[in-house]
Amino acid sequence: MRPSVGVVIPTRGHRPEHLRAATRAALGQTYSGEVEVVVVADGTGSARVTDQLADLLVPGARSVRVVPNRRLPGLPGARNTGIEALGTDLVAFCDDDDQWAPGKLAAQVGALTARPDAEFASCAIEVEYGSRRVPRLAGTSTVTRAHLLRSRMAMVHSSTFLFRRGAFLVDESAPNGQNEDWDLALRAATCRPIAHVDRPLVRVRWGASLYATRWADRIAGLEWMLARHPDLAVDPRGAARVYGQIAFHNAALGRRREAGRWALRALAVRRGEPRAPIALAVAAGLVSAHTVLDVLHHRGHGI
Numbered sequence: 001m002r003p004s005v006g007v008v009i010p011t012r013g014h015r016p017e018h019l020r021a022a023t024r025a026a027l028g029q030t031y032s033g034e035v036e037v038v039v040v041a042d043g044t045g046s047a048r049v050t051d052q053l054a055d056l057l058v059p060g061a062r063s064v065r066v067v068p069n070r071r072l073p074g075l076p077g078a079r080n081t082g083i084e085a086l087g088t089d090l091v092a093f094c095d096d097d098d099q100w101a102p103g104k105l106a107a108q109v110g111a112l113t114a115r116p117d118a119e120f121a122s123c124a125i126e127v128e129y130g131s132r133r134v135p136r137l138a139g140t141s142t143v144t145r146a147h148l149l150r151s152r153m154a155m156v157h158s159s160t161f162l163f164r165r166g167a168f169l170v171d172e173s174a175p176n177g178q179n180e181d182w183d184l185a186l187r188a189a190t191c192r193p194i195a196h197v198d199r200p201l202v203r204v205r206w207g208a209s210l211y212a213t214r215w216a217d218r219i220a221g222l223e224w225m226l227a228r229h230p231d232l233a234v235d236p237r238g239a240a241r242v243y244g245q246i247a248f249h250n251a252a253l254g255r256r257r258e259a260g261r262w263a264l265r266a267l268a269v270r271r272g273e274p275r276a277p278i279a280l281a282v283a284a285g286l287v288s289a290h291t292v293l294d295v296l297h298h299r300g301h302g303i
Contacts, residue, residue, distance in 0.1 A: 002033030003089035003113075005105055006165065008082030009037065010075055011096040013044035016052040018097040018205070023053060026094060027062045031105035035062045038085045039096075042069040042078035075177035076170040083169060091165045093181075097205045098159040104201040108162045111141075111195040118195040120163040120188035122156045126200040127300040129207055134300025135200040143194040148186050149231060150238045154302065156185050156194065159202045163188065171228075176214070178221025186229055206297050215249040215289075222246050237273075240266045244275025248303050251282035252289035259283040275303060 007026045011019050019039070026037050041049040046068045050057065056064050067085050071077035083091055090109070094100060108121040124137045136155040140147070143156055158181035168188060174180040188194055222242055226232055233239045247262035260283060263276040282289050296302060 004034035006086030006088035010078035040078040076172040101201040122160040123197040129297040145189040175220035240270035240273035247279035
């Protein structure tokens with residue numbers, strides 16, 4: 001018998017068309033096992049979300065439920081509410097503005113089944129930004145903690161996560177939900193390597209994220225990660241990347257001194273870190289942070 005899969009989709013109810021597309025894609029998986037979808041209303045009434053999904057909330061082999069966030073407000077609490085509402089063998093996450101390819105679950109469950117010791121799976125993504133779509137592949141079928149310390153690995157995205165229920169919860173102490181997914185992937189990879197399907201089976205929409213330009217939140221999230229995972233500072237490339245990101249976010253806030261301090265710290269551990277000069281250019285007013293992100297996003301990359 002194929003393991004059952006529960007899908008957790010957190011939402012604030014402000015992008016109903018994307019939410020409906022995400023829910024339909026989860027229900028329309030080619031996977032032959034049981035699939036149950038739980039949509040968690042966070043910061044909005046569950047009745048409003050129920051109305052948005054009214055035609056999908058029908059009895060059938062694959063069901064959809066809408067529940068309110070019963071834990072701390074925010075994305076981590078909403079995800080944990082969804083996990084606790086499920087009784088399935090496996091749990092999968094999908095953001096309400098992302099969309100799965102039809103074979104996503106079948107491929108990932110197959111990867112987990114082929115490796116009985118594995119607890120967690122991910123897959124490659126296709127980044128959609130405006131009219132552009134760019135695949136992001138990992139180049140490996142196994143993701144380790146060392147991989148995730150050296151690089152954030154955008155393809156190990158929360159909307160690709162599939163794991164054994166009961167193995168993990170999201171850390172709700174993440175500041176405003178920042179980096180809760182990276183933290184979860186690091187914890188999972190610490191236990192056992194992540195089984196990765198290196199095909200773009202999830203379309204990730206950039207530009208609509210609630211967190212895209214919350215610079216102070218991003219700084220707090222990165223500092224939280226450095227405190228929670230001290231070995232992030234061990235790999236020079238990984239450390240320089242985080243320091244360069246903090247420099248960039250400070251520059252976007254107009255904090256020139258802090259931006260310069262973090263940029264110098266990035267260059268001290270890795271002379272060729274590209275985020276450092278970019279942050280300094282933003283701090284000097286030579287280019288705006290939004291312009292930098294727009295150029296990067298068109299190429300399927302972030303800062």
